[in-house]
Every structure is written in structure tokens, then in C-alpha cells.
Amino acid sequence: MNTPLRFIAGLWLGLGATATAAQTLDPAFQATELTQASEVEHVMQQADGKLVVSGGFVRANQMPVGPVVRYHADYSLDHAFNTNAASLQGMVVATRQLPSGKLLVIGEGPLKLGSVTRQDLLRLNSDGTPDPGFNAGSASVRLTGFITAALPNDQLLVAGNFTDYNGSGRNYLVRLLANGSIDNTFSPLPSTRPLPAWPCSPTAKSWWRGGSPTTT
Template sequence: MRKLFLLFFGVLSIILSAQDGSVDLNFNTGVGPNGYNIMAMGLQTDGKIIVAGDFTSYDGVARKGIARLNSDGGIDQTFNPGSGIVGRILNLIIQQDGKIIITGDFTQFNNIQKNYIARLNVDGTLDTSFNIAGSGPSNAVYSIAQQIDGRILIAGDFGSYNGISRGRVTRLNSDGTLDQTFDSGIGSNNYLNSVVLQYDGKVLIGGYTSTYNNISRRTIARLNSDGSLDTSFNPIGSGGNIPIYTMTVQPDGKVIICGGFTSFNNVETGGIARLNTDGSLDTTFVKNNSASANSAIVLPNGKILTNGNFYSTSKFHRLKADGSIDKLFDTGGEVRRMILQPDGKILVCGYFNSFNGISKKQIVRINGEDLLSVSDIEKENIQIYPNPVKDILNIKSDETISDYEIYSLDGRKLTTGNKINDSKIDVSHLTKGNYLLKVKTKEKEQTTKFIKE
């Protein structure tokens, strides 16, 4: 009996460890990149990973600035960018068709002049149909986001796009040409680090800005879908005392901001804070001891993964939903980006050589908490079908459904609606990928994962 108990305890310890930030030892077992920093990454629907950094080879294979990894972290040699990048890729997104849009401060791709933005085919070659006749942005692009309709938001330090004046933020059509319906006018008076799309189509911008179209907006502003300033967002306030680096929108519409700031609207904060939907500081979010934060993602259970200088020891940490500390991780350097996989595991990249004492160079995958707790699974009484789904998701519940919400895995609310039993939800507008469906009944809320084909 004692042996059986010890065996059970050992297995339980392994399971709990695998759910709580342990390193996935089966990932990235090769030599990895030869540089110092992976600055951007993206996850394909097939589990392969695009990484960009200062490397010139990956697993001993020549790859300058960008590479694709198999789901186990090894180099995918079918993705070949040729001579690669001159400059740096700072951000990237993967489109529904598998093509990759890269942005940064680069000026060439595979010996072809491409200033600050380009699109690659699925095999890593340059997509020459993207903005075919235009000069592109006049300076670096630091952030990018894509709307559900395929149009592309970019922000950075540029003053024009294709020779047309645009004040450091603009929107492109899906082919890379300028979307003339989005006019930022004079725009931001200083460069922007982050652009984020809200579920209602409004646009958040953050960075070194202090005015937008000559109206005071320090470090953060919200724009309407046409590029004009949304004056209902923080109309009075001093903003952050030091610029915002990145932003994340929670499912409830509140905004998590990360940066080097120590106060917001003259209230003392750490380098991560949360704003209410009107832009005011959410004072229920616990002040922490972070000197700075690079980015954050909201987990489906409401907890927050973030990175930066925290308690002077940890570069990567998990917070509770109220901002208080939940868990610290030991990294041998700075963490830059994180991605939540559909299976609950988390990809982490940056400039580090170890994670929790295990040698891992610049990229690691850690085991995450389950997306649904045991109690959620036990109480679940909804059915969705088919799953994966192409156009119409059928939903059936033992209880009357008051409304539903669809979220991306990074916590963005994409769709809302009111439904009753045996209803159908049109998901044809969603891009391919993994989503969370939250259904509300009179008694409770339930969350279920589904895949859009």
C-alpha cells in the first residue's frame, strides 16, 4: 500500500508540475540560434513557429534574421528566406492563408529593397504582390495588428506611407496599399511602440506620444475606426510618466499596459498597470514592484503572464487577476514575447540562456495550466458541433443561454451575441485558428474551446 501511495504521489507531482510552468524538455533540443536575442515569434495553425532575431543560423543551418521551427522546436528547412534580412524584424503576424507579414527597421529582404514592412510566402520567399507599386513606410514599424477583414494596422516612427502623410499610425488594405478611409492626420507627435485592436473596432496606440492631432494624450490614446481621436478615452489625465511598450486588452475590455513607467495619471504604479475602459487607472489592480515590463498575456483563467524586472530577481512571472504576485520564474536573461498555444503550453522567447535552471537558448516552451479547471469540466452542460467548424457553430445547452462571447487565445473579445437553446453562431468571419467560446446562463458561465477551419 505504501509503494502504491508513493507511486500515486509521484505521478500526481509530475502532473501538477506539468501544469505549472515546468520546462517542456522535448522542445528545442538542438543547438538553436547562434545570436543573442529572439525578438518576435508567431504560431502557425499547424503548430510550427516563426521566429525572428539577430541570428544568422539556426541549428547550424544558415538563416539570417528569420526561420521557421517545427512543433518540437527544431529547424524547418522547407522554409528558406534566402539571404534573409538586413536590419531587424521586431514584429510579425501570420495571416489566415499562412503568409507572414514582418515589420521592423530592416531595409532589405533576400537582397531586394523592402523598407520596414514585407510579406513572405509560406515557404519563406518574398511575396512580391504586397504593396507592389509603393515605397511603404518612411521609417521603422514597431507594431502590427490585423483586423478580421484582413486590413492591417501598423504603428512606429514613420511620417508617411507610400509618400502620403500619416502620423506614425495607419491602416493598410490586405494587399499592402494604403487604406485611405483611415486618416491619422498629424497623428502622434512622437513614435509609437504598440497598436492594438479592440473587439469593437477601435484602436489603441501607445508609446512616446504626448499629443495626437495636437490634442494632449500622454503615452496612450484610443482612435476611432477611421483614425480620428476617440475623446471618450481618458480625456483628462497625465498618462504614464515613461512610455508604454506594449498593451493587452482583457476580455472585459480593460487594458493592461506594460512599460518602464512608475506612475499613471500621477498615481504610483509598477511597470505593469491596468486601465478601465474609459482610460482611467484601475485602482483595484495591485501595485507591484516591477521596475519595467515588456509585455503581458491574459490566460483564460484570468491570470496574467508578464515579463520584465520584477522584485529585482525575476524576468518572467505570473500575476493573479488582481495584479498580485502568483509565481516567479528564474530566467537567465530578459523575456521579450510569449504565446499561449491551443494545448495550454506557452512559448517564451527573448535573450536568455536558461529557464528555471535548465539550459534553454532564447526560446523555451513551458507547460501551462489547463484552460478549463476540473470544476468547469464537471459542470459543463453545453454541446458545440461541429468542432472543428467551418461556417456555422451549433450550440446546445440544458439551460437557457442569455448571451455568448468569443475570444482569441490572447484574450481579445471578438464576437458577442444573444442566443437561446439549439442556436447557431456564424463564425465564418473568423480566421483559421483556436478560439474560446464563453456561454452565460442564469446560473453560471462556461468556457469551451473550438477550432475554426
């Protein structure tokens, strides 16, 4: 009767010794850095073929980046641009290239790069540095889900569910000058509700349908 008990006890002790050995650190093992996948919010192709990608990531091709990263046409990283834009803070949902080659960063809430902080709309120079000469202020409500279209001379059309923009009565649509101020010469037809179907421009590929934005 004692033999089976001794066998079981020996088996249990052997397994315990194996488990203890498995918990010992292996000095020869060099762990690599682990990163978590993040969603891409938007991809925009520039006129020169470069791709501007925005999302919640902090690395691209194992390199530290901000929420906006640019690739060359051959899909290699644009290191000069990415270095300048790496400290960008805020939630970025899309980007637009302006006729001048500058980039409009579209966010939800404050956007900060260097010493420049803007609400919802931040303009970058073509090299990724912030453009302090553009300040669009903010609408009477957060511009969540709003849409924009780039016009000649870096002017912008902005559509959303606002009825006031920077203290000026504007129903759902406003045109901004190149410095971000309201273009008071632009007077669209009055509307009592968000635009049901409004094409931003032939190149923006955005529409306002039933009060919700659609961007392709």
C-alpha cells in the same frame, strides 16, 4: 655555489622545452566549428503551432539559416521554409502571421529576399518565399519601434511616429490594403502626437504607451 646555479638553469631549460612542445600542432586534433551566440528578437507562434523565431543568428541546430527561422510544433526545424528564407537580408525585429497564412516580416531598414526588396515591411508566402505582390513603401521617417496589427483580408494597421506615409498625410496611424497601398477610406480621429495607448487587436497583444511600443 655552482650547483644551485646549474639546477636553476636546468629547470629553466626544461620549462622552455615543455613550452616549445606545447606549441607544436597536434595532427590528431580535429577542431569543430565555433559559433557565437546571438540574441533572439522575437518569437511568434502560428495558428498551427509552428514557431517563427527572428534575430541576428545565422545558424540554428547547426544548420545555416537567415534571420527568420521556423520550427515545427515538435521543435524540429522546418527545413523547407528555412531553405527558402535563408537568403533574407536585413535587420528583423518581429513577425506577424496574417489571416491568409502568409507572414509579415517587420524590420528596421531595407529587407531583401531574392529579387524582392522592401522598406521595413516584407511579406512572405507561407512557404518562406517572398511575396512580390505586397509593397508598403515607407513612412516619412524610419519606422523604428512602430507596431502593426493584422486585419481580415490581410490588411494592416500601422502605428508609429510618422506624420506622412508614402506622400500622403497620415498622423501616426494608417491602414494598408492587402497589396500594401494606403486605404484612403480609413480616417481615424486626428491626433497631434503619437498614440498614448492603442491596442492593435485582441491577438496582436501590442500597445502604444507614451510614444513607445510594447509588444508581448
